Amino acid sequence: MNGQQEKTPGFNCPNCDFFIEVSLKSLLFDSGQDCPGCLTGFKMDRQESKKALELMQKLNTVVDNLESAKDFSPANYSHGDLHKRFGRK
Numbered sequence: 001m002n003g004q005q006e007k008t009p010g011f012n013c014p015n016c017d018f019f020i021e022v023s024l025k026s027l028l029f030d031s032g033q034d035c036p037g038c039l040t041g042f043k044m045d046r047q048e049s050k051k052a053l054e055l056m057q058k059l060n061t062v063v064d065n066l067e068s069a070k071d072f073s074p075a076n077y078s079h080g081d082l083h084k085r086f087g088r089k
């Protein structure tokens with residue numbers, strides 16, 4: 001389990017073979033993903049995605065940099081935690 005995989009996380013749609021990107025955000029907070037190619041909805045199995053999550057933890061910094069350039073707002077998801085971390089005493 002120490003291969004350095006730098007390819008985009010995701011999977012190929014069994015329906016149309018479109019490569020579906022799975023972002024860390026969607027893994028963490030969503031329970032499903034839609035195929036952009038054929039609009040088939042997929043349910044994320046939490047057990048399955050746990051493996052992917054562990055792998056993506058390593059890419060966390062990179063993903064974080066990418067997401068911060070977009071509209072990612074962690075406060076929406078873990079405000080309680082953020083308050084603790086940023087010392088609101």
Ligand SMILES: [Zn+2]
Pocket residue numbers: 013014015016017018035036037038039040
């Ligand atoms: Zn598809």
